Amino acid sequence: MLRSSTLIGWACGNASWEYVVCPRGQHFGSAFKYSTATAERKKFYQDVSISQGEGGVYEINLDRRKLKTPGGKLFAVPNEALAIAVATEWDAQRDTLKFYTMHMTTLCNTALDNPTDRDKDQMISAALKYLETDTVCYRVDEPYGLVELQKNEWDPALHWIENRYNVTIGASSSILGPEIPEATKETFRQHLNSYNFWSLTGLEFVITQLKSVVLAMAMIDRHLNVEQAVLLSRLEEEYQIRQWGNVEWAHDYDMYELRARTAAGTLFVHLSSESSTVKRKLMQD
Amino acid sequence: MATMSSPLRVCRGILKELRVMQGPSYKESLAYSYVMDQFRKNKVTGERYCRAQQEAHHDSHTYLCLLESTRNHLYLHNLYHSKGERSQEEAAGLVGLRLPTQPGGVADEHIRERERESCFLQKKHEDDREDKQHTEGVEKRRGDPAEATCLA
Numbered sequence A: 001m002l003r004s005s006t007l008i009g010w011a012c013g014n015a016s017w018e019y020v021v022c023p024r025g026q027h028f029g030s031a032f033k034y035s036t037a038t039a040e041r042k043k044f045y046q047d048v049s050i051s052q053g054e055g056g057v058y059e060i061n062l063d064r065r066k067l068k069t070p071g072g073k074l075f076a077v078p079n080e081a082l083a084i085a086v087a088t089e090w091d092a093q094r095d096t097l098k099f100y101t102m103h104m105t106t107l108c109n110t111a112l113d114n115p116t117d118r119d120k121d122q123m124i125s126a127a128l129k130y131l132e133t134d135t136v137c138y139r140v141d142e143p144y145g146l147v148e149l150q151k152n153e154w155d156p157a158l159h160w161i162e163n164r165y166n167v168t169i170g171a172s173s174s175i176l177g178p179e180i181p182e183a184t185k186e187t188f189r190q191h192l193n194s195y196n197f198w199s200l201t202g203l204e205f206v207i208t209q210l211k212s213v214v215l216a217m218a219m220i221d222r223h224l225n226v227e228q229a230v231l232l233s234r235l236e237e238e239y240q241i242r243q244w245g246n247v248e249w250a251h252d253y254d255m256y257e258l259r260a261r262t263a264a265g266t267l268f269v270h271l272s273s274e275s276s277t278v279k280r281k282l283m284q285d
Numbered sequence B: 001m002a003t004m005s006s007p008l009r010v011c012r013g014i015l016k017e018l019r020v021m022q023g024p025s026y027k028e029s030l031a032y033s034y035v036m037d038q039f040r041k042n043k044v045t046g047e048r049y050c051r052a053q054q055e056a057h058h059d060s061h062t063y064l065c066l067l068e069s070t071r072n073h074l075y076l077h078n079l080y081h082s083k084g085e086r087s088q089e090e091a092a093g094l095v096g097l098r099l100p101t102q103p104g105g106v107a108d109e110h111i112r113e114r115e116r117e118s119c120f121l122q123k124k125h126e127d128d129r130e131d132k133q134h135t136e137g138v139e140k141r142r143g144d145p146a147e148a149t150c151l152a
Helices: A080-091 A101-115 A120-132 A144-165 A182-192 A197-210 A211-218 A227-233 A236-242 A248-273 B005-028 B029-043 B049-081 B088-095 B106-128 B131-143 B143-149
Strands: A021-024 A048-052 A058-063 A065-067
Touching: A021 A211, A048 A080, A058 A080, A080 A101, A080 A248, A080 B005, A080 B029, A101 A248, A101 B049, A120 A197, A120 A211, A144 A182, A144 A211, A144 A227, A144 A236, A182 A197, A197 A211, A197 A227, A197 A248, A197 B029, A211 A227, A211 A236, A211 A248, A227 A236, A227 A248, A227 B049, A248 B049, B005 B029
Parallel strands: none
Antiparallel strands: A048 A058, A058 A065
């Protein structure tokens, strides 16, 4: 397979990545590469559709050609909802392809290609590292308004997760952060181990975006919705905005980007980890 | 903190986003049929607290957030961060200057000025000197524009 030396950027928002599209049915050989390092890619397809491949996986078709990941693999997702979400992203492009808006596609690419060759344990360790510097646990001592805000907004989330998982995570205002006992880490490790590889990719992405394991787990367990989690993650920024004013091209821009990425990550986790069946119940008269 | 909590509002929100994204033919899209299907399936439930229904509601809210935030993010990006650097012409135009290569630019000015002087000097030589010296003078002027401008 041809490989060029252009930059390949993976998840977490890098805009330059290459993807390979090949004629239907052919995976190797005559694939031609588009390198996207700085030039803008024009939209070269009209229709986007999905089809079911072998093994019950769903594939995306752009105008008769199958979509492939930047690593060259065939783009195959395990369920239909995810495929539809990705297809909608591709369909939403106009004129030029803006990869930084296609979050679901990026996540699927990362899960499929695993460019840094990580296994589940490495991902779980990386995710749990954020627990030691969890946003929700880092408190300030002054200004007083911010202290109050942190207590009122972050404490409920902390208590909820402590109850839910039967763990102890303290909040601290020292520079070193809270002391997380080993038992807590063990509990989370076991819990995270129950997710499959795809869900873990999404989960780690969400944790990295929110900079907090507590908020990510609260959102995955459907205790918070995306807007609330993002608000809690950006609590200090919101406090400063309320005091000093909002700058649209920075604050709103960052907020929408964070919301989009977090929402994509959460949806990715939920779609990858659940499977639904329909059971009809007969109405009893 | 959640402002849109009813499934109907979330559904309407998602449909609005799809309409904005895809134009008038959004009803034939895959996403539309899937979303409507899911909403219909989860609408009726015999349980008082149906976990699947709650999960579906949360997922639909998440998807609405995704669509809305990507649209807003793209809008803000195009509004503030898409212009890039100014071209050289625009940068010169900020202070009312033109590039040397443009009509009305500085190089143009030099050429025109030399032509004006050459007309003036030609007349002067015809009046005062012979033709030979006139041609010499012309060549001298051509080779030494600095002197020509001094005479102006």
